[in-house]
Structures are given as C-alpha cells and as structure tokens.
Amino acid sequence: MAEIVLDKVTKRYPDGALAVSDMDIEIADGEFVILVGPSGCGKSTALNMIAGLEDISSGELRIDGQRANEKAPKDRDIAMVFQSYALYPHMSVRENMAFPLRLAKVDDATVKQKVEEAAEILDLTQHLDRRPSNLSGGQRQRVAMGRAIVRSPKAFLMDEPLSNLDAKLRGQMRTSVSKLQKQLGTTTVYVTHDQTEAMTLGDRVVVLRGGIVQQIGSPQFLYDHPANLFVAGFIGSPSMNFVPATLEEGVLKSPLGTITLTDRVRRLAEAADAPREVVAGIRPEHFEDAALVEETHRASGATFTAPVDVLESMGAEKYAYFTVEEELATTAELQELAADAGATDVPGGGSTIVTRLSASSEAREGQQLQVWFDADRIQLFDPSSGRNLTYSG
Amino acid sequence: MSQTVTEAPATTEPRGGKAALSEGKKAERRLGLLLCAPAAIVMLAVTGYPIAYSIWLSLQRYDLRFPAERQFVGLDNYVAVLSNSYWWTAFGTTMFLTVVSVAIELVLGMALALIMHRTLVGRGLVRTVTLVPYGIVTVVAAFSWFYAWTPETGYLANALAGDGAPLTEQWPSLWIIILAEVWKTTPFMALLLMAGLALVPDDLLKAASMDGANAWQRFTKVMVPVMKPAILVALLFRTLDAFRIFDNIFVLTKGANDTSSVSMQTYNNLIKGLNLGIGSTMSVLIFITVALIAFVFIKVFGTAAPGSDQGGKR
C-alpha cells in the first residue's frame, strides 16, 4: 500500500514535444484514481512515468514519501495491467501469474498458494494450466489482473485494461475491477479514454488535455461543476450541448430563445466578471418535453419549439435531436472533443441539440415539439479561455 | 476528499534544463551499444578496412608476379581498365544479363507468387518445391545445366540444339546463363512478391470486382499499385544480386566467347593474373556501379530501403 505523489512532473521528448506538463496529483493510500482524456492527452505517458517505463524530464515522483524518479520499474514494487494484457504466450496461466513471484525468488510453496488464491478470487482455477492463446478475451483480462495481484504490490497501474473487450463484457469487468480494488484496498491508477469508466470506477478523476491537468475531483463533482468547457464536454454522455449566446443584464439571448437567468446563475456570472459573448451549456438530461412539466415547475425554466429531427427510443427514455439554425459554439476545446469522438464534420450543416426526454413523451419525428429546459442548470463559459463562468466549487 | 481546480497554464517553461537520464535509460543505452559492438566490429573489420585498402591498391601498379615494380600510379589503372575493350564487353554482358534475367524473373516470379498465393490445391507442396531452387547450391545447378546443354550427354542439347554445341557460342551461352540464373532466383523473387501480395486486402479486390473490374484490371489497377513497395524492394535486391553474377558463368562457360561478367574479369585478373592493382580497380568500379544502381532505385523510384523503417521500435 502506498501513497503516490506527482510533484510538477513533466515529460518533454527530445524533439521538444511536451507530453505532460507540470502534473500535480496526490494519490492517497488505497485510493482509486482515474486519468482520463482524449487520445494523445498524456495520460499513458503519465502512467508510464509512474511505472518507471518512461523517464521523468523534470519534477518529482514520490512513492510513500520517497523520491522514485531514478528507480528501475522492478524496484518500485508496482504492478501494471496492460491494454493488450501482455500475457506471456509461452507460459501457462499458472506460470504467467507465478512469474513476478519467481523473479522475486519466493519459495515454491508460497508461489503455489498465492497463485491459487488469486485464481480463486478471479475465478480462474479451472484454467490454470491452459495457455493464454486458448482463453477468451475476458479470461485473458482476468489473468492479467491475477498477475498484478499475486505479489500484493504497493499499487496497481492499469492502462485501458478493458478497452479490448466487447461492450457487454466491459460492463461486467468494470464492476469486478471496482469490487476487486475495494476488496484489496490497493492504491490504483487507472487510465482510460472512456468517460463512463471514469465516472463509475474512480474515487477521483483527473481530466487531462494536451498534457495539462484540467480538473481533479470526484466524478459527481466534475459532472456538476466542470472547471471549463473541455471538462464539461468530456464528462457526461451524451455530452453537454453548447450554444453561442449573448449575456446582457441577466438575460441570455441564444438560439434556444431568450432566457432570464436564475439569481444563482446570475450572481455567479457577475462574480466571474462574465463577458458579453458567452457559450451556454445545457446537458441533455436537463431538457424535458414541455407537456410533461408541471405548471409550477415551468417557471424555473424556459421553452423553445422546434421540429424533431431524429427520435431514439431507448425504452426507459427518449432522445430527441433538434437542429439549430445558427452555428453552434466552436472553440479549440470543443473541436478537440469532437475530433476525439470522430465527429468532426457531420453532413447536413446546422447544428444538433441532443435532449433526453421521459419515455412517456409523445414526441414524433418530423413534428414540432415544445421543449422545456431547466434555466438553473445552465452553465456559462468564456469562449476565449473556456473557463466556466458559473463555477461554484 | 479534496476538490481542486487547476487553471490551465498556457505554456510552461522547462525546469532545470536537461534532466539526467535515469538508471534504466542509461542501462538501456549501455546494453544497446554492448550488444551491437561485436557485430559492428566484425562487419567493419572485414569490409571497411579492405574497401579502403582496395581503393589504395587501385592507385598502384601492383602485380604479384613482378612485386618489385610496385609503385603509385594515380589513376593510371582506371584509365587502363576503362579504355580496355575486354572490360567494356564484360560490363555490357553483365548489364545485359542483369536486365534480361531480372525482367524475366519479375514476370515469372509474379506468376509464381500468384500461384502460391491463390492455388486451391497443394499449396504446401508448391511452396516447398519452389524453395528447392533457392536452396540448391548455385554451382550444383550450374553443373546440371552445363551437362544438360553438353552435346551427347545432355538431353536438352540433343533435343534442341541439333549438332551444335550451344555452350561454345556466345549468344546461346548467354541465354543458357540467363536460364540458369532465372531458374535459381525466381523463387526468391516470388517469395518477396508473395509477401507483398499478402498485404493486398481481400476486401479491396472484392470491392474492385463489385466496381466492375475484371481479373486483369484487378491485377494492374489494384494489386500492382498496392504491392509497388514490395515489387521495388524485390527488384532492388535482385538487380544488385544479378550484377554480381559469377558462379553460373564460371561453371557454364568460364567466361569464354565474350560471356565474361565484370566479376569474372576481376577474378581472372586477381587469381589467375595475380594483378592486384588492376583487380582492385575493377573491384572499385563494380562497387561504384552497384552504389549507382542502389541510388537510382532508392532516390529515383523511391524504394524503401529494407530495415530503414523504425515502425516497430516503440
């Protein structure tokens, strides 16, 4: 068990590229921390620096209070689970799991006992003598976990360990990883680009962009109080809708109509010295079919009417897509998010607003629908810096 | 639980200049150099020094039969070789053999590659059998052809050449040399091309046939362009190899009747003539020619030099 501290850790490649810049993270003993961000944000580099597989250009890495920058990976007593699992193909499951113990010159009886314990936990007992090539994806993943847990290391590092599994299995494994970590209470750093994993697994989430930490906090906190446009757009699925708007004396003019801000939002915006031009963000779940909103509640929000482009009925809820005439807000952050999602240019022009409606909504594709949204949940962002003007952490 | 917000700094100055390499990195560099050293030393000792030495020798009059007359003569040897009709005949012969045999090998090799790649029956057998010419000692194969084309002994000479002795005439000899060369090296060409074929995705060919391409169009418009890098590498390998042709000529004609290659000429000057100066000059000239061929392939055709890709590094 260990606490891991990254103190202004920076990774600069010989060609000058900055992969990680001044990263400050304090990971408490037993904590489960997620590093999340789009590809190329430096999350894997950060993990490799903790592992000792990449050099730290500047700053300090402390494990249990001791400087670890120069330690070889084998001397750090940290186990790692790789995206590709990295199982040794020429060894059986048993040998794979025993490998770290054998290297540590643990006696045979203990090796046997520990491997069998780990196999028991991971439900691998009947597969111990098979080769990795004869295992399914989920089983391989569990062997990789098993190899990490047998030697009870100070910490686990996991590099997108579930990304090679199919969606259903990923959901199951997510739960078991979470259980396992709680059961063992071992400090864990987990890298992913999947915001669902980030939201569901970690005690705390570190959002990275371009090698720079954007925000650190509990999943719920990041969802409720994103520090900037990037975090707001990255956390939450489907992601937050952004529209350009002008703010004048507490009244917001946007493609979704003119909205009077609630006092809370207005005070925050004033305190943040909000400019006239802003980006307004509303999460899909803060919309509702106006017909289903009680009269008393309606006053706390605003409505707009537009034809439904596409309606997706998920059973428990419905997603209605609308097109807004004007261009949606675009900033560097949003473009990066869009590029990461692979949706750089959606044909058809205009811009799409995603709303989540109750399953009982009678919205139909192609028909006009009046949609209500909660004005108190609107978040305003500075279009130039991306800063959240309504941040209240 | 602490909640922190970090203002995103636009740029960060690097701290403290160059960071010292960690133990792991230093060990890696040391290990890398240590592991490569023996191979590098052997290669340099057996080629680097002799190359320099051979350039030095080429500037001297140095005949082992008359060692006393050894002296520095500048470029005289080059003048002597380059104004000698034997050299140019050998050079022309070598070029002819190289171009013709590589061209035939490309066509046959492509056919063979397609057969090995696509055949429905006996794929293992075809691939195994194809390797036989590659594996066989060139001299052995050359003797087989030699006897086949020797009058009376040989079935081919008896069947095809009538009363003549093809290996005593220039043109028939050259064609037999090409036959021997093509037979021996086509499998190698085919294997390199087959590796290229394996890189052509099946879906691409299916898509092309859906788009209405017939077999020949699929071959020329889809396969060949996708395989182009593999084809160029195969051509580069084989051209350079064909230019050094020696074994086949040595056995088949001994270089008689103007069938000598530049390598044969060099060998004759050195081992038979014991003329180190002229032999070295020829060595240097061959080296320059080969370098030119490689240059043309790599710079003009854009052949990727094998091994130059760093793809698998990290």
Place this chain on the structure above:
Amino acid sequence: MAVTTGRKARWALIDVVVVVYALFPVLWIASLSFKTKETLADGNFIPREWTLQNYADIFATNEFIRPLINSLGIATIATLIAVVLGMMAAYAIARLDFPGKKALIGVSLLIAMFPQISLVTPLFNIESALGLFDTWPGLILPYITFALPLAIYTLSAFFREIPWELEKAAKMDGATPGQAFWRVIAPLAAPGVFTTAILVFIFCWNDFVFAISLTSTEASRTVPAALSFFTGTSQFEDPTGTISAAAVVITVPIVLFVLFFQRRIVAGLTSGAVKG
C-alpha cells in the same frame, strides 16, 4: 461458394507445371549421378543402367571427403557465430534506444548489397599477409560478415513481432533487462532464431566466390569450389558422374531443410523485405 472440380483440376495442372520447373535440373543431375560410365553420354533423362559406383568413387577419395568436412565445419561455425552476434544486434535494434543505431542499420544494408568480388582482392592480399589464406577462419570471417546483415534483418523482424508490452510487463513484474530477455523474449524468439540459422547456413553452404578465391588446397576448399576442380584431375577420367554424385550429396541436406522447414524459411525470407 463451392469450388468446382474443373477449377481444382486447372490449379492442379498449374501446380504440376511449377513442380516440374523447380525439380527438373535437380532430377537431371541426380539421374546423371546414377548412370554408369557407359550410359553417361546417352542423353537419356532416366538412366538405363543404375549404379552407385559414382558415390562409391567420391567417398573413396579425399578429394571429396575433405571438402565436405570443410563445408560442414565452416558453414556450421560461421552460422553459429553469425546468429549469436546477429541476435544480440537485432535485439538491440528492435528493442533498445541507443546512439548509432541508424548507422549500424545503414552499414549492414550497405554490406548486404555489396558485391563480394570487390572484397576478394583486398581480402586475398590481407589474408595472405596474416596467414589466414586457405584456412578455415579465412572463409569463416567473410561468411560471418556477409551473413550478419541477413541475420540482423531477419531476426530484428522477428523480434519486432514480439509485442513490446511483454517486455514492459516483465519489467513491471520485477525482471531486470537481462531476465526480461532470457525468460520472456528468448523463448518467443527461438523459432525466428532457428529460421535465421537455416537461412544463414544455406548462404554459407552456397558460397562460391570466396570459396574459390580465398582457398587453394584441400585444407579449406569447400565442396562448391572443389566441384569445379574435379574437372581435369587425373583421378577421374570423366568427372561428369562423380561431379553429379557430389552435387547430389551436397544438395540432400538443403532439400531436407526445405522439406521440413518450408513454412519457416518462407517466413524468414519475407520478413525483412516487406513492412508488415
């Protein structure tokens, strides 16, 4: 889609053409080696009278046995050394970061394409001066040199196919770089090493230029060189039969290699040439 018998038959026919093409000269020289002196010049493809006399002849004289021993010894030693050195260098090239890597790749590429005959003149002179001319080391050294680029390319292609993460995983599991190599990489590389050894052996076994230029007696002359000297020696009045027999003898090991390790040889030959 069911494969029709007609298509199968067509492919079978094409296969037969390929097989005949590939084996024709081999069968011809084998046929010669089994012919008696009397029928040697009859020009028949299949011997009319079979005899093993030619084989008995070559194994009765040092003129063949000695070169055979030379060939085996020199090729084996050169292969061992080239594969070990090549393995070290290829591992470094495929896996490690160190200065001078590009230069090493460049140099070995240069050597791979180098006309051997260009080296014969200086090597002849240098080896004469050093007393290496007409000795085993005199041939082993150039063989290693020219086999090294082949070995390095083939092996580094094999090494690259081993997932890099395995080595990282081994390090995370507590292995030193040495342990990571011997316990994880080496077992996985064994098939590649074996393949490379076959290719290098074939190269050394096949060489003629060095064998004929850097040797002068039976002390180190290898079979390919010796074969060309069978002609005109007094021992054999008509060397055709004996040359054929000797040729068959040195062809057998290669054919066996090819039969047993076809798949590996194909993989080895194509690995370095095309980017996967």
